[in-house]
Amino acid sequence: LAKTTQPISMDSYEGQEVNITCSHNNIATNDYITWYQQFPSQGPRFIIQGYKTKVTNEVASLFIPADRKSSTLSLPRVSLSDTAVYYCLGTRTSGTYKYIFGTGTRLKVLA
Amino acid sequence: DAGVIQSPRHEVTEMGQEVTLRCKPISGHDYLFWYRQTMMRGLELLIYFNNNVPIDDSGMPEDRFSAKMPNASFSTLKIQPSEPRDSAVYFCASSLSPPGTPNTEAFFGQGTRLTVV
Numbered sequence: 001l002a003k004t005t006q007p008i009s010m011d012s013y014e015g016q017e018v019n020i021t022c023s024h025n026n027i028a029t030n031d032y033i034t035w036y037q038q039f040p041s042q043g044p045r046f047i048i049q050g051y052k053t054k055v056t057n058e059v060a061s062l063f064i065p066a067d068r069k070s071s072t073l074s075l076p077r078v079s080l081s082d083t084a085v086y087y088c089l090g091t092r093t094s095g096t097y098k099y100i101f102g103t104g105t106r107l108k109v110l111a
Numbered sequence: 112d113a114g115v116i117q118s119p120r121h122e123v124t125e126m127g128q129e130v131t132l133r134c135k136p137i138s139g140h141d142y143l144f145w146y147r148q149t150m151m152r153g154l155e156l157l158i159y160f161n162n163n164v165p166i167d168d169s170g171m172p173e174d175r176f177s178a179k180m181p182n183a184s185f186s187t188l189k190i191q192p193s194e195p196r197d198s199a200v201y202f203c204a205s206s207l208s209p210p211g212t213p214n215t216e217a218f219f220g221q222g223t224r225l226t227v228v
Binding site: 030031032034041042043044045046049051087097098099100101102103104 | 144154215
């Protein structure tokens with residue numbers, strides 16, 4: 001099972017860069033690393049996905065070291081509206097592929 | 112496309128009653144997922160379908176829960192009989208390709224908040 005571990009919560013201030021790290025020690029060779037964001041009373045929403053090195057889109061960057069046992073989601077210059085829960089996903093289990101959500105990191109952005 | 116559509120948005124029912132949650136996936140998506148979210152257990156995958164066929168139902172908590180996908184545009188999750196511990200937000204999601212494959216994301220609906228009293 002692709003188990004992920006990430007901090008339970010983080011606080012930040014507006015305008016700061018936020019980095020959330022996820023550990024996935026038993027990630028499989030072919031697995032992609034995916035991050036989702038969930039606002040209160042809404043379903044999770046895809047943020048970014050990567051396999052190795054660095055991926056950047058209009059929302060975030062994803063850094064993945066060579067051993068792929070961890071990944072770091074980077075949110076540049078956060079605002080109050082970035083307050084949400086951020087999930088790092090494992091996707092594999094024996095025999096079938098699944099989106100497996102861990103506990104997530106509850107990010108609170110303060111003014 | 113309007114996205115994944117779930118109904119109802121809120122459901123309050125009495126213990127012992129049958130509850131049916133409905134989901135319309137995004138057109139063309141071959142994968143459909145049912146999740147349950149509670150404060151205690153977080154987001155749990157209950158079951159998922161590929162091309163209307165259940166692939167993995169290992170997350171279904173017990174026989175009181177059943178899910179069907181009679182066609183590519185409709186799925187139901189039924190609880191019979193319902194119990195207070197079933198109270199949760201139930202999400203439906205759909206995706207074009209299998210989880211974990213590149214350039215694939217799951218699109219979630221707004222969820223159904225179920226309260227069993």
